[in-house]
Amino acid sequence: MSFASVLLRLREEKGWTQYELAARLGIKRARYNAWENGLAKPRLDMLIKLAGFFEVTPGFLLEQDAMAPMPSWATARDRRDIKKFIQMPEVLYFDGHEFSAEDRKKMLELMESIAWEAKRLNKEARRKSGPGGAGPDSPD
Incomplete structure (x- = not known):
């Protein structure tokens, strides 16, 4: 199961809309939507917040879909x-x-x-x- 589909499943289990979750995270819905559609991945601080809201560990979220092993800026x-x-x-x-x-x-x-x-x-x-x-x- 991809990271994006896990986010969708967890959000729906809580009964939250993308707007509600984005507001709780302090971000715009478009950013959250990009995560849920597999267009982007959250930074570590957001990953930790997501894990807290969904009552799972960051490791659980990381297991679902290995995040890029290294960023594009890495030398x-x-x-x-x-x-x-x-x-x-x-x-x-x-x-x-x-x-x-x-x-x-x-x-x-x-x-x-x-x-x-x-x-x-x-x-x-x-x-x-x-x-x-x-x-x-x-x-x-």
């Missing part, structure tokens, strides 16, 4: 940095218990989404600071 260095970050060898544990392979996969997918969002925000901040605006991963 070769960006892709290398994110890949290195996601492939860190640490085993994920909680309270002394190892997570299942399925749960680790979900967490890694969510971590990758968060890492891409952080990278995007970092690039925007450097761009706004003007020429010579050094950031943590300058120069590209």
Whole structure:
């Protein structure tokens, strides 16, 4: 089932119109409509809000339709940095218990989404600071 069709199903289960959900999210209906029609994907902050409104995890939404693994603006260095970050060898544990392979996969997918969002925000901040605006991963 695609991400778009999951949004439609979840929204209809709640009995909300696109206008109502868009208003709750603080966006225009056209933006939400683009998500539901598979024309665009929400950013991480909206993905988290959607998950909260639908009472599911962001991982559940991500599982339905793998979001683009990397944004179009990503440089070769960006892709290398994110890949290195996601492939860190640490085993994920909680309270002394190892997570299942399925749960680790979900967490890694969510971590990758968060890492891409952080990278995007970092690039925007450097761009706004003007020429010579050094950031943590300058120069590209």
